[in-house]
Amino acid sequence: MKIDSVVLREIRMPLVRPFETSFGRTTDRRILLVEVQSEGITGWGECTAGEHASFSEESTDTAWLMLANELIPALLRAEISSPGSCPRAMNHVRGNRMAKAALENAVWDVESQQAEMPLAELLGGIRDKIVCGVSIGIQPSVGQLLDVVETELAAGYQRIKLKCKPDCDVELFEAVRNRWPNILLSCDANASYRLKDQEHLRSFDAFRLLMIEQPLWHDDFYFHSLLQRQLETSICLDESIRNRRDALAAIEMESCRVINIKLGRVGGFSEAIRVHNVTAERGVPVWCGGMLETGIGRAHNIALSSLENFILPGDVSASSRYWTEDIIEPAVEVSSKGEIKIPQVPGRGFEVKLDRVEKLTVRSERFHARNLAHGHPTTQLKARA
Ligand code: OSB
Numbered sequence: 001m002k003i004d005s006v007v008l009r010e011i012r013m014p015l016v017r018p019f020e021t022s023f024g025r026t027t028d029r030r031i032l033l034v035e036v037q038s039e040g041i042t043g044w045g046e047c048t049a050g051e052h053a054s055f056s057e058e059s060t061d062t063a064w065l066m067l068a069n070e071l072i073p074a075l076l077r078a079e080i081s082s083p084g085s086c087p088r089a090m091n092h093v094r095g096n097r098m099a100k101a102a103l104e105n106a107v108w109d110v111e112s113q114q115a116e117m118p119l120a121e122l123l124g125g126i127r128d129k130i131v132c133g134v135s136i137g138i139q140p141s142v143g144q145l146l147d148v149v150e151t152e153l154a155a156g157y158q159r160i161k162l163k164c165k166p167d168c169d170v171e172l173f174e175a176v177r178n179r180w181p182n183i184l185l186s187c188d189a190n191a192s193y194r195l196k197d198q199e200h201l202r203s204f205d206a207f208r209l210l211m212i213e214q215p216l217w218h219d220d221f222y223f224h225s226l227l228q229r230q231l232e233t234s235i236c237l238d239e240s241i242r243n244r245r246d247a248l249a250a251i252e253m254e255s256c257r258v259i260n261i262k263l264g265r266v267g268g269f270s271e272a273i274r275v276h277n278v279t280a281e282r283g284v285p286v287w288c289g290g291m292l293e294t295g296i297g298r299a300h301n302i303a304l305s306s307l308e309n310f311i312l313p314g315d316v317s318a319s320s321r322y323w324t325e326d327i328i329e330p331a332v333e334v335s336s337k338g339e340i341k342i343p344q345v346p347g348r349g350f351e352v353k354l355d356r357v358e359k360l361t362v363r364s365e366r367f368h369a370r371n372l373a374h375g376h377p378t379t380q381l382k383a384r385a
């Protein structure tokens, strides 16, 4: 595979409605897109970093710097032969996984087109459709929350996830459970509780939740393992899981019984597949998380979700829940049974609407392979073994 050039751009898109979690409220997204051009083919990648470094250490701005100054030049110099060789080409940079994922995923996107194979199949997927849930942000009132849940259930979604935080939890679960005693219901605390809240978290057991996502610190395994012993409800880890090794540690420490896989959080398709495989070996079910993506990230999430161990409904839902008009065609649609069909055509299966992307672009930069010969690095970095 010969990469000729890479385009990095930032687009701005308002969400159709604000999304509020324990760490903040998002109304407008600033999203980085990466285009990798190789022998007449364009692959796209989306960076899932948020506007602020509150979900992880990365933000839209840090990801731009890392991509422009380090990662894109490194990839262009590396002369990679396949998408699987991207992680090594970038491993002299520590962390910055969302920035790395944007670039690596664009290379997988190229490869699926060059191989004339559906991206899902290239990744090793086995499904022809995926089951979908929704993540519902914190609402101004319980009444409004019930209205949103009603709308999503009527649309066919198979699992409802409620964002929660201290002082905004059991009253929500109680209201939703009373009205819908048998739905698949879960919650996501985004690391907002502490071990001293153990007794309170035990009271969640009464609501028969499918799982409690990331109740404690974003970087913790040990205290989650202590908490898991105290709960009947399964803990699902999101923020804590950065790679295969973390997944294995969490499983061996019994910090969780479910894992949420996010492409950006683990650094791209290669590592996501490795996390998937180790969870499958250990019999721990996974599902695909979401980061308020445009259709590009969404298409990649759909392809990833076709792997065998993506057993539980994910947070990958319809474009229209986020955007008045998505940047792909067709938009992602969910059937009345709460399912998304996996495209059976070569590539990602959703065309990028370049006109719309151009209109939304606020800055862009093109990097050519041939212009990199005379870089000016101050330190010669070595790839880590
Ligand atoms: O923790 O899963 C999360 C959105 C932004 C940051 C973190 C999370 C989320 C979501 C939204 O839950 C999932 C989605 O609908 O894309």
Ligand code: MG
Pocket (backbone or CB within 6 Å): 188, 190, 213, 214, 238, 239, 289
């Ligand atoms: Mg989460």
